[in-house]
Amino acid sequence: MSKRRTYSGLLALGATAALLAGCSADGSATDASAADAHVTGPLADLYAAAKKEGKVTVYENASPDAVAALAEGFEKMYPGIKVEAVRLPDAQMIPRLETELSSGAPTADFIENASPGWLIAQGAKGAWVASDAPQAGGKGSYDAAKYFDAKNKVYEVGGSVTTFAWNTELVPDGIKDYPDLADPKFGGGKVGVLELASAPGAVYYNWLEKTFGTTFYDTLGAQKPRIYPSTTDIVQALGSGEIYATNWVVPTLLEQAKADGAPVAYAMSPTGTFGLHGYGVINAKAKNPNAAKLYLEYVLSPEGQAQIWALGASVVSPPPEGVLTTNDKLPPWDPAQETTQKLEAARASWDAAYR
Incomplete structure (x- = not known):
């Protein structure tokens, strides 16, 4: 079984590093919220709530480089929230999740894999929840009407x-x-x-x-x-x-x-x-539910799509640079x-x- 790995975001140098530390470039104190000024609008409250949680635990089956790049990009975009990433192939991830779900104490806040049949079956039991954040809700470049299974709370998030x-x-x-x-x-x-x-x-x-x-x-x-x-x-x-x-x-x-x-x-x-379609869900029993919603927002953003699905397929249109196609051009997946x-x-x- 893969060991859990935590990827820390890269801190910028000079004045930016000082700002993230709560100080100005000359060493004087600054408003701690200044580092978060780039997060505005509907995501501001979600980011504030996610920062209080402090981390998000994710299970993913993407390549190691993609998982690391996604975690690093998220931490850079949303400082103050650590990504604890566990990379597992579906054959190992699903038995682990089944054990955790049945025990009542699952550890994954957000899950991404390529097994929609299993995700749908668990979703029908109430294992997942939906996000009302803008991108997941179809108010951005993500077409929720096309890619979100509202009944079972399963998001299509890209493809390899x-x-x-x-x-x-x-x-x-x-x-x-x-x-x-x-x-x-x-x-x-x-x-x-x-x-x-x-x-x-x-x-x-x-x-x-x-x-x-x-x-x-x-x-x-x-x-x-x-x-x-x-x-x-x-x-x-x-x-x-x-x-x-x-x-x-x-x-x-x-x-x-x-x-x-x-x-x-x-x-x-x-x-x-x-291509193989990738799917993401938010655990209904997530210990860090706000961070999980924010992570899904990043996965569905053009930046996140370019990192996790480079030379793959995207669920945003037009696809980001470096992505070959969009999911709707891949053969449909039949969970049966x-x-x-x-x-x-x-x-x-x-x-x-x-x-």
Whole structure:
């Protein structure tokens, strides 16, 4: 299980640092509220209440860099509130939350993951609450009518985009679209694929078959691809030359590999874009409810969207710079595919085609 990590915001230098400490640049006392002067309007009262709480505990499944950047940005925007961030994949987060919810003493104030079926089921039991803050309420650039499930109190907060990629030394001419992966030159284990082991994987392969056809889907399986359990494993294999190309990468991870010198590249399909929708909720039993609402406001702001969903999908329109698309352009998520029966059927079908 991941250790809890607390990310502290960066303090500015010189006069700004003195101001945040409650002193002017020449050392004289100042009004403590001066540091908060940038927070005005409807958020001022919420910020004041959140500062009294002093911290917000969040569970998130985004990348470590994104979680850290988001926490740092929030603390810089709202000094006086610490972000205690716990990064967990959904497979670990959900059992932990179920234990905490049933015990009556949950520790997460705000939760973000990619399992809407579970979030909706818990929301139907009253586990979450809504926020009346401006952005969450649809009074800003967030379209609450489109992205907020008012019945179950679940917010769609963004998405991570996936695409195909290749090793630039082994495939110098690149790849134009997914069907190129069915070329015989990629046979015999030269293509790496993500194993279908979870509901998101089932949704992805269902999208792949519907978008590009059963013939492509089966032909890709007939290539005898190498199977990998995670995106990280795929990126490492691609960079090392163990595989020539892959049907699955997250652009942010590939960009990190490129920055480290790996000969890799990716492109977005002209036919369609796949992504995993991200969802956020405020715990009805949050110890820091005001800080949780303020954190959600930041997640839904253009600044927060650019930090957590860089090279992904955004729920604000137009999307911030550095974000590839908006959530409404991603394939819709059907929570019914999260059921054990559906997942087992999808996995059996995939095994028959790819193993």
